Amino acid sequence: MAVILTLAEHRDGKLRRASLEAVAEAGRLAGSLGASVVSVVIGSGVSGLATELGHYGAARVHVFDDPLLGAYATEVWARALAQVIAATQPTVVLIPFTALGKDLAPRLAAKLGAGLVSDCVALAVKQGRLEARRPMYAGKSFATVAWEGEPQMATLRPNVFALSAADTSKSTEVVKESVDASARAKVTAVKATAEGKLELSEAQVIVSGGRGLKGPEHFHLVQELGDALGAAVGASRAVVDAGWVDHQMQVGQTGKTVSPSLYIACGISGAIQHLAGMSSSKVIVAINKDADAPIFKVANYGILGDAFEVLPKLTQAAKAYFAAKG
Ligand SMILES: Cc1cc2nc3c(=O)[nH]c(=O)nc-3n(C[C@H](O)[C@H](O)[C@H](O)COP(=O)(O)OP(=O)(O)OC[C@H]3O[C@@H](n4cnc5c(N)ncnc54)[C@H](O)[C@@H]3O)c2cc1C
Numbered sequence: 001m002a003v004i005l006t007l008a009e010h011r012d013g014k015l016r017r018a019s020l021e022a023v024a025e026a027g028r029l030a031g032s033l034g035a036s037v038v039s040v041v042i043g044s045g046v047s048g049l050a051t052e053l054g055h056y057g058a059a060r061v062h063v064f065d066d067p068l069l070g071a072y073a074t075e076v077w078a079r080a081l082a083q084v085i086a087a088t089q090p091t092v093v094l095i096p097f098t099a100l101g102k103d104l105a106p107r108l109a110a111k112l113g114a115g116l117v118s119d120c121v122a123l124a125v126k127q128g129r130l131e132a133r134r135p136m137y138a139g140k141s142f143a144t145v146a147w148e149g150e151p152q153m154a155t156l157r158p159n160v161f162a163l164s165a166a167d168t169s170k171s172t173e174v175v176k177e178s179v180d181a182s183a184r185a186k187v188t189a190v191k192a193t194a195e196g197k198l199e200l201s202e203a204q205v206i207v208s209g210g211r212g213l214k215g216p217e218h219f220h221l222v223q224e225l226g227d228a229l230g231a232a233v234g235a236s237r238a239v240v241d242a243g244w245v246d247h248q249m250q251v252g253q254t255g256k257t258v259s260p261s262l263y264i265a266c267g268i269s270g271a272i273q274h275l276a277g278m279s280s281s282k283v284i285v286a287i288n289k290d291a292d293a294p295i296f297k298v299a300n301y302g303i304l305g306d307a308f309e310v311l312p313k314l315t316q317a318a319k320a321y322f323a324a325k326g
Helices: 017-033 049-055 074-088 099-112 220-229 237-241 272-278 307-325
Strands: 002-008 035-043 060-065 092-096 116-120 122-126 129-136 141-146 152-156 173-177 205-209 232-235 262-266 283-288 301-304
Touching: 002 017, 002 074, 017 035, 017 049, 017 092, 017 122, 017 152, 035 049, 035 074, 049 060, 074 099, 074 173, 092 099, 099 116, 099 152, 116 129, 129 152, 205 220, 220 232, 220 262, 220 307, 232 237, 262 272, 262 307, 283 307
Parallel strands: 002 035, 002 092, 035 060, 060 173, 092 152, 116 152, 205 232, 205 262, 262 283, 283 301
Antiparallel strands: 122 129, 129 141
16 A cells, blocks of 8 residues: 655654644545555654554554654654655655754655655645645745655645644554664754743744834733733844844744744734745734735735734733633
C-alpha cells in the first residue's frame, strides 16, 4: 500500500498543532491516493506521542526515542527521516512549515534528490498525483505546482490545513527505530525569550501593533486587547526595527508567517511585506485612521478611527463579553 509520511514535531513534550494538521491533511489525501498515513517522531522521551498521532489518523508511527536526540540537529533528523523513507518508499512526505521544517525539509530533499514545494496552503490529488498551491511574490499571487518523481515533498503552512477531530478509539502500530546521532553541528543550548507567551505561528487570535501606536509607551494598548482576547501579540517590522518590541513578534516577509482565525492590525499600514505574513488569516480586522491605508484592501472588517480611542473600547468590550460568558 502507498504511504503518506508526515514528520511530527513536538515541543515541551507536546505535539505541535502543525504536526496534527499535517496528519489530518495526510488522512484527507490518503483516500484519493489509496494510501495509509505513517508518521515519524524524533526526540528524547517522545514514545508517548505515538498514541496521540494515532488518534489523529496515523496508522503507524516510527519512533526515534533516544536521550541523544534531546536537541534538534538538522543532520541527524534528516538521516532518521531518510532511513524511514528508504524503508517505506512514501509517495508523499509532509513536513510543517515551521522554523524546524524550514531548516530540515530542504536538507532532506537534497539528500533524497526529491522535489520540495514549500509553504503550501492547499494540496489536491489530480490523476493520482499531488498538486500544491503556494503563495509567491510575498503573497501577491499563487502558483499551482506539480512534482516530477517521488517522494512528493511538501511543507505545510501552519494554521491553514484543518485539524480533524481526535478519535481516541483509534490505535496505531508503533515501530521503534534508532539512528546514528553523531552530527557535525549540534544545538548546545536554547535560549527562549518568549517564556509564557503564546506562540504567534500557532495562535488562533493575534493582535498586532504598528507605528500608528506612536511609541513603545503605548504598545500596552495592543497587549491589553491581546490579553482580553487570549490572543498572541504581534508587530510590524517598523516597530521591531525601532526597538519597541522583540524581533520574534514581527509578522511578515522577514518575520513570522501566521494564519490565525482572527488577525487584528492596529495602526499598521499594510505594506506588502507585512501582508506576506498575515494575508492568509481567516478574518482580518484593521484599525487605522487613514481611509486609504492598504490594510483596508485585505481587511474583512475595517475600523476607521484612532487606535488610542478604539483599542481601550475593544478591550473593555472583550472583557465584558468574557465576564458575562463566565
Ligand atoms: C526587504 C523588506 C522586508 C520587510 N519585511 C517586513 C516584515 O516582515 N514585516 C513588516 O511588517 N514589514 C516589513 N517590511 C517593512 C514594510 O515595508 C513597512 O515599512 C512596515 O510594515 C510599516 O510598518 P507600519 O505599518 O507599522 O508603519 P507605517 O507604514 O508607518 O504605518 C503606520 C500606520 O498607522 C496609521 N496610524 C497612525 N496613527 C494612527 C492612530 N492614532 N490610530 C490608528 N492608525 C494610525 C497610519 O495611517 C499608517 O497607516 C519590510 C521591508 C523590506 C524592504
